[in-house]
Amino acid sequence: MSAAELLTIGAGIGSGAIAAGLGYCCLYHNSQVVAPVISRIESSGSVALTFDDGPTPRFTEPILKLLAKANVQATFFCIGENILANRSLVSDMLSAGHCIGNHTWNHDHTGIFGSKSYWHRQVERTSDLIAELSGSPPRIFRAPMGFKTWQQAAAVRAAHMRYIGWRSWAWDTTNVSPQGIYRRITRRLAPGDIVLLHDGLEYARRQASQAATVAALPEILSSIIDRGWRAVSLGAL
């Protein structure tokens, strides 16, 4: 093998390693490289349930009823466009003591390539709408799919929000049964965990369903309560 060929292979490995490193920084939901991310709460006997991509009447309404029945508060990371179409659901969340977080204006999957001004618009427009309904802007942000970029982080910082990640999840936006969601969430659940579930549909999944999440929730709540833990909202911390 010639020196030139070796150099070519070396450059390939080098660029592959850089791409892998960048991928970890930006794509791994709890990566701290782009910005600090909170993925656990400091609480010995509590977990924090979070619901993303709502609000949507079909799934948020039954979830709110189940949470009320269990006397549990949670956190909802809402999409601006969904809030605009379902303002009353946000009012219901607030009056039940739940916490609202910013999950961008439209959850566009190409947003990872967005500029600083793109991210300022995505973040500010959503925070302004939440402030209009709740009286104060949200303090927490969850990146769509957990993907972070430096442009996005600048907008999140400028809006005085903290990134929230998650420790426990069930792939409940894919075709998982209620039993599968229950098992995945509860088998390794530990106090302090932030749990990711979904009560809504982002634009790319507007024909999909979160019915399995709704069906799994009573057992998940029972499992938390039976262990003597509490489920709390991030606003309570």
Ligand SMILES: [Zn+2]
């Ligand atoms: Zn999402």
